[in-house]
Amino acid sequence: MLIVSNWKAYVESKEKAKALYLTAQKLAKGSTHDLVLTVPAPYIGMLSSDKSLVALGAQDVSATLGGATTGEITAGVIADLGATYVLIGHSERRAMGETDELLLEKTRHALAHGLTPILCVGERERDEDARYLKVIRAEIADIFGALTQKERMEIVIAYEPIWAIGKTAAEAITKDDLREMISYIRKVLGDYLPGKAGSRIKILYGGSAEAANAQNLADDTGIDGFLVGHASADVANYTALIKALS
Numbered sequence: 627m628l629i630v631s632n633w634k635a636y637v638e639s640k641e642k643a644k645a646l647y648l649t650a651q652k653l654a655k656g657s658t659h660d661l662v663l664t665v666p667a668p669y670i671g672m673l674s675s676d677k678s679l680v681a682l683g684a685q686d687v688s689a690t691l692g693g694a695t696t697g698e699i700t701a702g703v704i705a706d707l708g709a710t711y712v713l714i715g716h717s718e719r720r721a722m723g724e725t726d727e728l729l730l731e732k733t734r735h736a737l738a739h740g741l742t743p744i745l746c747v748g749e750r751e752r753d754e755d756a757r758y759l760k761v762i763r764a765e766i767a768d769i770f771g772a773l774t775q776k777e778r779m780e781i782v783i784a785y786e787p788i789w790a791i792g793k794t795a796a797e798a799i800t801k802d803d804l805r806e807m808i809s810y811i812r813k814v815l816g817d818y819l820p821g822k823a824g825s826r827i828k829i830l831y832g833g834s835a836e837a838a839n840a841q842n843l844a845d846d847t848g849i850d851g852f853l854v855g856h857a858s859a860d861v862a863n864y865t866a867l868i869k870a871l872s
């Protein structure tokens with residue numbers, strides 16, 4: 627599985643960043659899973675190493691190409707620092723006003739610099755008429771519809787129902803609902819990548835994934851991994867989570 631940490635802004639010291647990074651290195655040694663840490667961008671350079679067993683990513687990327695854009699952290703900088711992944715369209719960034727056009731620009735820049743975009747999709751709430759399915763379809767369509775077949779194959783999807791983010795394992799999605807959503811997302815991907823191609827796209831689950839629920843959510847739901855927020859930003863919780871999946 628692909629297990630992506632999203633440290634968000636929980637990590638605000640070099641010491642904590644290094645401790646989490648070293649923990650991930652140790653865990654990666656004994657694990658069959660691929661571990662990725664998406665960290666606050668300024669820490670990428672400090673953590674990056676050729677010998678690393680874990681990959682690094684940014685939590686966002688500029689929609690600009692560089693040049694006269696004060697304060698922007700471009701895909702070129704992120705790639706140059708040694709990251710290979712970038713989160714695109716996390717719900718916490720969409721809530722700050724990021725539009726689908728903007729996310730498409732970000733995705734294009736990430737791809738142009740060889741970064742793997744992790745496209746975050748997820749509904750705000752579950753309604754009885756299943757309108758949430760349309761939300762997911764639209765969020766995928768806005769990006770996939772504008773990319774070439776080859777570019778689509780580079781994307782990782784993170785399904786993160788917004789109502790399940792930042793809570794506890796007990797409040798995460800149920801196994802049955804997750805299985806249903808993953809199969810729906812596979813169907814949508816099939817519209818853009820016919821044949822076997824769509825089934826090769828990785829789909830992660832995010833939203834209160836913790837040591838207590840990870841293995842259960844991983845079994846028989848069709849997910850290819852997790853995007854982990856709060857539980858990834860604490861050495862003990864992160865260790866317990868990775869061990870629970872081993």
Ligand code: PGA
Nearest residue numbers: 791792833834854855856
């Ligand atoms: P959480 O966050 O694990 O704290 O719910 C997941 C995410 O927002 O990526």
